[in-house]
Amino acid sequence: GSVRLKTVSHPTSLKMSNTLVGNSLVEAPRIPALVVGTPVPRLYVYDHCPFCVRVRFIMGFKNIKHNVVFLANDDIETPTKLVGKKVVPILEIPSYGEVMKESMDIVKRIDEDPTFGPQLLKPASGRKDLSEWQDKHQDLFRLLQRPRYVSSGILPEFSQQAGRDAYVRNHALPPYAKEEWSDDKRLPRAMRYAKYAEALQQTPALLPAAAAAVQELGGMIASAQHCSEGGLSYDDVDLFGRLRSLTIVRGLPLPDTVRAYLESMAAAADVPLYDPIAH
Numbered sequence: 234g235s236v237r238l239k240t241v242s243h244p245t246s247l248k249m250s251n252t253l254v255g256n257s258l259v260e261a262p263r264i265p266a267l268v269v270g271t272p273v274p275r276l277y278v279y280d281h282c283p284f285c286v287r288v289r290f291i292m293g294f295k296n297i298k299h300n301v302v303f304l305a306n307d308d309i310e311t312p313t314k315l316v317g318k319k320v321v322p323i324l325e326i327p328s329y330g331e332v333m334k335e336s337m338d339i340v341k342r343i344d345e346d347p348t349f350g351p352q353l354l355k356p357a358s359g360r361k362d363l364s365e366w367q368d369k370h371q372d373l374f375r376l377l378q379r380p381r382y383v384s385s386g387i388l389p390e391f392s393q394q395a396g397r398d399a400y401v402r403n404h405a406l407p408p409y410a411k412e413e414w415s416d417d418k419r420l421p422r423a424m425r426y427a428k429y430a431e432a433l434q435q436t437p438a439l440l441p442a443a444a445a446a447v448q449e450l451g452g453m454i455a456s457a458q459h460c461s462e463g464g465l466s467y468d469d470v471d472l473f474g475r476l477r478s479l480t481i482v483r484g485l486p487l488p489d490t491v492r493a494y495l496e497s498m499a500a501a502a503d504v505p506l507y508d509p510i511a512h
């Protein structure tokens with residue numbers, strides 16, 4: 234069918250001379266900041282990383298004072314010194330002598346310890362529709378999102394060429410398999426960049442399928458405050474991270490339920506959407 238482009242309302246975002254400013258100028262109701270020792274916790278992330286958004290989500294909902302440390306995408310030394318390998322997110326709480334990896338383990342640790350305030354999250358529902366939706370559209374979303382993270386020119390993990398190189402090498406575009414993609418003999422660096430550029434140019438052909446995908450998701454979101462029945466849960470921790478990434482795609486018409494959900498989660502989690510840099 235044809236794709237209907239419609240004007241989406243942005244209840245909590247600001248529009249200024251047609252430029253969407255995002256949600257950072259809108260004050261969300263927030264409990265007073267919890268300060269956990271000194272120096273304050275450090276959360277090491279890449280901005281685009283959906284696993285990292287999971288941890289930012291719980292830190293935001295609980296308003297735990299911390300510094301977000303954006304690592305360059307090619308920085309191996311910093312994460313390796315902290316947790317023995319190159320991975321993010323990493324949460325370091327110096328006053329507790331704790332260094333944690335694995336996003337959901339960190340979220341659970343922070344949510345279940347009363348030191349960090351009352352528990353907020355219900356267990357994961359195990360809903361199959363959400364995971365199937367994600368799997369079904371993964372390739373399409375990767376084609377749209379991956380080149381944009383790099384070409385935005387503003388994500389801190391990509392502020393230097395070496396960071397962009399590391400990402401492009403490590404993140405194959407469909408239909409390439411990982412091993413083939415990162416093998417310089419089979420696909421030289423310049424070719425990988427050319428494929429990223431090509432994917433951007435393919436956008437008009439990809440948008441209708443992406444619009445249909447998010448339309449499908451519209452019916453799966455219970456409310457703006459939680460995606461599954463029964464309240465805020467680990468489903469939201471996972472889904473918000475993934476959906477936030479989609480907001481980097483300009484011209485993707487989101488159903489009102491999805492848009493309202495994204496805005497309410499972004500405000501409560503204190504993690505901005507990508508609207509201002511969507512392209």
Ligand SMILES: N[C@@H](CCC(=O)N[C@@H](CS)C(=O)NCC(=O)O)C(=O)O
Nearest residue numbers: 282283284319320321322335336337
């Ligand atoms: N299971 C881990 C997965 C984290 C993960 O895959 N992070 C990616 C960034 S999105 C990463 O650090 N990959 C290694 C790399 O980029 O070299 C978690 O949930 O924390």
